[in-house]
Amino acid sequence: MQTISAPHVIQFPAWMARGATRQSDTRPASTPNEARRSFAKEAGIFAQGDQAQSYYRVMAGTVRTYRVLSDGRRQIDAFHVPGDIFGIETGGVRSMSADAVEPVTLLQYRNQQLAELATDDPEFVQQVMGAMLQSLERAQAHIMLLGRKSAVEKLATFLLGISDRLSGLGCVDLPMSRIDIADHLGLTIETVSRSLTQLERARYIELPAHRRSIILKNISALRRLDS
Missing domain, CATH: 2.60.120.10 (Jelly Rolls)
Known part of the structure; x- marks a missing residue:
């Protein structure tokens, strides 16, 4: 728990x-x-x-x-x-x-x-x-x-927030690891990975191979999850 x-x-x-x-x-x-x-x-x-x-x-x-x-x-x-x-x-x-x-x-x-x-x-x-x-x-x-959002909603909120603070251009180069993200959002690393895959399959984000960057492809959909 x-x-x-x-x-x-x-x-x-x-x-x-x-x-x-x-x-x-x-x-x-x-x-x-x-x-x-x-x-x-x-x-x-x-x-x-x-x-x-x-x-x-x-x-x-x-x-x-x-x-x-x-x-x-x-x-x-x-x-x-x-x-x-x-x-x-x-x-x-x-x-x-x-x-x-x-x-x-x-x-x-x-x-x-x-x-x-x-x-x-x-x-x-x-x-x-x-x-x-x-x-x-x-x-x-x-x-x-931490207290109110689902795993996918938490991840959407995190990606939007870090994008706004680092670039605001819809492409985020994440310096932190998935373990860091999990410990920040109160999730397991497995849940973070599954949630990222779910967002990618929905075409909300794109995960370039061999990079820590994440492209926010559908920001309006992510904001709906955030809200």
Whole structure:
């Protein structure tokens, strides 16, 4: 039986909320208080239980954040793509782990620097808030997906979402494996494979041979499944 964890609700510190409004461009501007970090494929960025001293912005590549459940299963919370911010915690301890799905380049910001920037660079903090609000909206939608949708509907929602975030052109180069997708959608890898085949037979998608790309051939039909 599938276990669904309670959503991780983000409660922003009061100093972040002062004068903060949602921005149309939620990608933070560059600041002098950042460090560029690179990680190889499958390298760990931080681990569940670590001290939470930094947060990150993805510049290139894809990052997965996940929890390990008490029975040893992995639940992938999200995939973070260029422009996304991840790693902000309300407490002092990491609630999730983060790994590089593929080679990644990140900008690292120290938590105390964000507190200083609340006064020195409020526009940057507003942009961080906007990015975190988008992440929260995606997390809430993911909880609904886990609890209410069939396997095929979950996969349609995932493909549309990742296409919109990565390209929006109807052809998605998936950096993550089918095991990753299964752990994100609360499915088995066999169910993911069967669902992809079902969508391909219905001519909703095309699966090119020997590639991780997926062509979304009938986006309107996929959106009907998504809704």
